[in-house]
Amino acid sequence: MIQLLFWGAILRFCQAGVAAIPTIMIGILVAAIFRVWLGPAGTRRLFGGSGMKSLFAAWLIGMLLPVCSLGVIPVAMELRRAKLSGGTILAFALTAPLFNPISVLYGLTLSDPLVIITFSFCSLVIVTGCGWLWDRFFPTAETEDLEASEQIPEGWRRLLATATFGLRQVTGPAMGYVIVGLLGVALLSAILPYGSLQQSAEHDDPTAILFMTAIAIPAYATPMVAMVQLASMFAHGNSVGAAFSLLALGAGANVGLIAWMTQSYGWSRTAAWFGLLIGIVVGLAYSVDGPLYPQGVEPAGHTHAFDGYCRPFSAGTANPITATWTELTKKIAPHEKVAVMLFGVALLFAIGLRLADPQQRLESWLRAAPPAAPQKFDRTIPGPVLGAISLVGLVITSIAGCYLYYPPPHEIFEEMRAINAEVIYGARTAHWEVAQHWIPIYDDWSRKLEVSQFLRSGEVEPYHQYKGQVFREYLERLEHAVEDEDQELAKELSSKVGASYTRLRKSYLEPVPLSPAINAVNDP
Structure with missing residues (x-):
């Protein structure tokens, strides 16, 4: 039993770390831009100084930057160093992990747009309300400005300073808080039994919101995972309020962020902040639970959306190692593999830099070096301008990344064709582990298909949505049959999954009928 708990916690730790690495690296890059290019004064100007204006700016900037609740930690540390108000920092730290262009697009397509818009508005209420109260009761003390002593001459020195700062962060305090956040995920998985959350968010359970709030605080979810869970909860008729609590606290906070707040602001202020935050989140969750509940959805009575927070292994697992x-090697995405390799290389350089220059003499030399004599055609661009351009470029890149993350439908169907063969093979031959591995991936591609269509045409035809819904219903039934290892039922449902996939493909490649009812009889 101890071995199952230990290796299950190791798996959840590694899975969360792998998923977080891309956004952690982006967070380090954003922090480097604030430090080297914008500087403290430029960062304060970007966020609008102080007051309600800065809180709204923090919410808006957080909505645009693609970071998670772990990746936001180095950014929050840099904002504190730039002497932004505590309310502004915490408003940004809570908003940035919740939404980004890719996750919002996913949510708008696969969930009710009204829900996503409402959740976005509620997040604005949370961060502005909590931030305003924080700044009112805990105003930021004035300290000496570090701007003059931190300026680095333009050119290659500034680029080298950016890289050096990033490497320092990889082995610095920020990464320590990230590890604390990942340990919270591991501990949560050790506490929650295998599959224990499958019936924990039912709409008719008045305690579902409170229970999900307690689970969400130590949990970790990337913005994309949070949106997938949100869509799954709506599809299964789960509690809307519980979904909001999970999004606001599960994606917006983690144990590492709480640890940083405690170290930076003290136990009493941190406790007051989170008490206020939880109170507002729970209040809003109960207020939206009824009005936003989807009509016409029959509660499924269970969901697998939260299995990633529980123990990954059942009591019958023979060899947990x-x-x-x-599990770790099969479910890592291609872009995550690249991110892990890049992070590994950066970690090696970071360790070498820390061992070779523990006193940070390199940074002192970069700041002290005289600027190079201007050449005839040189034009000096101020650091804050370059920093702003870099941030805008990062936002544009994240938007362009939507087209890479959601490829054209014909490319998606090529992926689905291969996955369809794997799923049917696993179900028909009783290779349950093969089917269990590919079914969630199959489901994810079917959802990406709708987002891709929306991204390129501005809408998803009801006919396409209908075919996708039928496909996912059969796929979910097959998943249950595979879990029960019912070979006869799995064979029957695998045929229906294959047939519904064929009809889904034809619906995108052939002219759309006037009404989905025209072909409804074709779906058994």
Whole structure:
């Protein structure tokens, strides 16, 4: 039993870390831009100084930057160093992990747009309300401005300073808080039994919101995972309020962020902040639970959306070490593999830099070096301008990344065709582990298909939505049959999944009928 708990916690720690690495690296890059290019004064100007204006700016900037609740930690540390008000920092730290262009697009397509808009507005209420109260009761003390002593001459020195700062962050305090956040995920998985959250967010359960709030605080979810869970909860008729609590606290906060707040602001202020935050989140969750509940959705009575927070192995798992390695290697996405390799290289350089220059003499030399004599055609661009351009470029890149993350439908169908073969093979031949691995990926591609269509045409035809819904219903039934290892039922449902996939493909490649009812009889 101890071995199952230990290796299950290791798996959840590694899974969360792998998922977070891309946004952690983006967070370090954003922090480097604030430090080297904008500087403290430029950062304060970007966020509008102080007051309600800065709180709204923090919410808006947080909505645009693609970071998670772990990746936001180095950015929050840099904002505090730039002497922004505590309310502004915490408003940004809560908003940035919740939404980004990719996750919002996913949510608008697969969930009710009114829900996403309402949740976005509620997040604005949370961060502005909590931020205003924080600044009112805990005003930021004035300290000496560090701007003059931190200026670095333009050119290659500034670029080298940016890289150096990023490497320092990889082995610095920010990464320590990230590890604390990941340990919270591991501890939560050790506490929650296997599959224990499958019936924990039912709409008719008045305690679902409170229970999900307690689970969400130590949990970690990337913005994309949070949106997937949100869509799944709506599809299964779960509590809307519980979904909001999970989004606001599960994606917006983690144990590492709480640890940083405690170290920076003290126990009493941190406790007051989170008490206020939880109170507002729970209040808003109960207020939207009824009005936003989807009509016409029959509660499924269960969901697998939260299995990632529980123990990954059941009591019957024979070899948890092998199972841990298998799960970790099979479910890592291609872009995550690239991110892990890049992070590994950066970690090696960061360790070398820390060992070779523990006194940070390199940074002192970069600041002290005289600026190079201007050449005839040189034009000096101020650091804040370059920093602003970099941030805008990062936002544009994240928007452009939507087109890469959601490829054209014909490319998605090529992926789905191969996955369809794997799923049917696993279900028909009783290779349950094969089917269990590919079914969630199959479901994810079907959802990406709708987002891709929306991204390129501005809408998803009801006919396409209908075919996708039928496909996912059969896929979910097959998943349950595979979990029960019911070979006869799995064979039957695998045929229906294959047929519904064929009809889904044809619906995108052939002219759309006037009404989905025209072909409804074709779906058994």
